[in-house]
Amino acid sequence: MEQRTVGRSGLRVSRIGLATHTWGSQTDPDDAAGQLVAFAEAGGTLVETSPAYAGGAAQRILADLLGDIVARDEFVLSVAAGIAVREPTEDSGVPTPEPVRPTVDASRRALLGQLDRTLLELGTDHIDLWTVAAWDPYTPLDEIAATLDYAVRSGRVRYTGVRGFEAWQLASIAAIAPVVAAQTPYSLLARAAEEDVVPAARHHGIGLVATAPLAGGILTGKYRDGVPADSRGADEATADEISHRLDDRATRVVDALVTAADGLGTSPLAVALAWIRDRPGIASMVVGARDIGQLTGIIAAETLELPRAIAAALDDVSVRVE
Numbered sequence: 001m002e003q004r005t006v007g008r009s010g011l012r013v014s015r016i017g018l019a020t021h022t023w024g025s026q027t028d029p030d031d032a033a034g035q036l037v038a039f040a041e042a043g044g045t046l047v048e049t050s051p052a053y054a055g056g057a058a059q060r061i062l063a064d065l066l067g068d069i070v071a072r073d074e075f076v077l078s079v080a081a082g083i084a085v086r087e088p089t090e091d092s093g094v095p096t097p098e099p100v101r102p103t104v105d106a107s108r109r110a111l112l113g114q115l116d117r118t119l120l121e122l123g124t125d126h127i128d129l130w131t132v133a134a135w136d137p138y139t140p141l142d143e144i145a146a147t148l149d150y151a152v153r154s155g156r157v158r159y160t161g162v163r164g165f166e167a168w169q170l171a172s173i174a175a176i177a178p179v180v181a182a183q184t185p186y187s188l189l190a191r192a193a194e195e196d197v198v199p200a201a202r203h204h205g206i207g208l209v210a211t212a213p214l215a216g217g218i219l220t221g222k223y224r225d226g227v228p229a230d231s232r233g234a235d236e237a238t239a240d241e242i243s244h245r246l247d248d249r250a251t252r253v254v255d256a257l258v259t260a261a262d263g264l265g266t267s268p269l270a271v272a273l274a275w276i277r278d279r280p281g282i283a284s285m286v287v288g289a290r291d292i293g294q295l296t297g298i299i300a301a302e303t304l305e306l307p308r309a310i311a312a313a314l315d316d317v318s319v320r321v322e
Contacts, residue, residue: 001043001302006283008205009180011129011159013076013272016276016302017046017209018295019288024057026290032061033069034292040070042299046209048286050080050133051114051121052102063122072124078181078209078286079122080133080163081114082106108147115151131161135169145170145177152178163211167196174204181283186210188219188253188272188318189245197282207283210276214287218245219272221254250316256317260310266300273301275314 001013037183039047045223059079066072083102115130121177128153130146151157161181162173170182182201184193189220190212201208214220223246257268264271289295 001045001299003045004207004283005199006159006207006209007128007180009065009207011076011207013046013284015282015284016043016044016046016273016298017048017078017284018213018224019286020047020049020058020062021053021056022288023049023061023292024054029064030062031291033065035289035295036062038068038292040074040298042302044299044315045074046078046284046286047075047242048078048209049120050083052083052133053082059121060080066124068097068196072122074096076125077122078129078131078161079127080132081111081118082133082268084110104134106134106139106144106147107200108143111144111147112151114155121158125261126156128158129161130157130159131163131181131183132173133163135165140170142176145173148177150178153297158182161206161209164198167200170197170206171200171204174200179204180209181204181209181288183209183211184243185212186279186282186285187215187276188257188314189215189250191318194224197253200280208281210282210285213276214269214283215245215250216226218250219254219257219268220253221268224254224258253314253318256314260314264304264307264310266304267297269297270301270304271306271310271314272291273298274304274306275311277301278311280297280307 001016003012004015005012021177047057049062053059082104086103089283118127119125136144148160152160159180160177161179161183162170163183165173165182173179184197186193187210198208212218254268257271260271261268273287276282287298289298
């Protein structure tokens with residue numbers, strides 16, 4: 001798998017990254033082990049996780065696999081901090097029906113506390129890419145920047161980044177912190193980043209890592225004939241998000257992907273990933289898979305060379321101001 005430099009830093013990552021957000025919820029430990037081995041054998045290096053994924057289960061599964069199934073040094077570990085998970089509250093001793101709620105806390109105390117716990121749980125002395133998981137309007141930006149700088153200087157972190165920041169937020173922290181990477185939603189159905197985040201990242205020498213490059217599975221074509229029972233669209237927690245995006249534009253884009261895939265002898269998934277992979281400024285993209293079969297299809301996209309004419313056609317059919 002080809003490696004790319006992240007922005008103007010010396011950090012190099014595989015241009016496809018393995019997301020672990022399904023581990024511990026939709027993916028059991030055995031399947032996770034198979035994914036990690038297959039990813040490593042394909043030359044993948046970027047593995048993305050968070051202590052907030054599946055209530056911490058994803059990170060614990062990864063911890064059990066590192067050094068046992070695959071050597072820790074084979075990977076560039078990208079770990080988020082700044083998201084805390086609060087259990088449902090209780091009223092008069094009776095649990096409320098509300099779900100577990102994630103909250104943003106990027107204070108120095110919270111960030112460094114999560115960093116220390118993550119290092120201990122993963123059994124490693126450093127994180128390769130440590131990212132602030134979300135913008136925190138209640139913590140001074142100077143405090144966040146100083147915390148990132150301290151984490152690097154202490155040797156516990158090699159590089160730092162952010163996730164989900166808007167362009168002005170990215171520019172603000174880039175001016176005072178050693179940020180080299182920014183994760184942002186980016187796909188054929190989510191191109192808003194091109195208007196401001198992409199130019200801001202380029203100006204500040206920050207590498208972009210695309211998240212949700214398959215738009216929740218819509219770009220695989222799985223929803224063309226309805227909602228599969230085992231899909232995100234059938235999951236009560238994510239059904240509204242998927243149904244909201246299944247509009248006329250999505251239909252046009254998916255039809256174009258299917259046509260391109262048929263002509264190239266590959267899958268719509270591979271075409272969609274190749275398109276985002278080749279966009280300017282993209283260092284990598286993180287993609288999650290429920291099982292080894294899905295991961296095999298994702299890895300196959302690495303070898304697909306997308307003709308310029310097809311890339312341009314997809315570019316045209318997917319353009320819309322968001």
